Amino acid sequence: QVQLAESGGGYVQAGGSLRLSCAASGLAGRTFTDLGMGWFRQAPGKEREFVAAVSWTAALTPYADSVKGRFTISRDNVNRMVYLQMDNLKPEDTAVYYCAGREALITKATMPKQIDYWGQGTQVTVSS
DSSP, X not given: OOEEEXXXXXXXXXXXXXXXXXXXXXXXXXXXXXXXXXXXXXXXXSOOEEEEEXXXXXXXXXXXXXXXXXXXXXXXXXXXXXXEEEOSOOGGGOEEEEEEEESSOOOTTOOGGGOSEEOOOXXXXXXX
């Protein structure tokens, strides 16, 4: 069973930066490049929403409009890691951030129910 483990969340003031990391394990015969990877987030009282994704070779990196130009997603296929660099953070970015894996591409249109693997989530809190 594929396992995803996030780290790097925390508390930051508006305008600050955080870097989230996601480590993949338990691939059991799959290769990391078989998985489309991405990040979703869920704020209190709201539905889980797409943030960013990265294709197998990182040729495609779609972003939600709300984070485009501020967040950067990347992946390291050798070490089976995915990263989300978040700059110029805003209070509305406050949410639990989840690493997501799918045995297909993840796009802006991908719904949470279409994700095959989830991390446990990491809290990001941005103060005004």
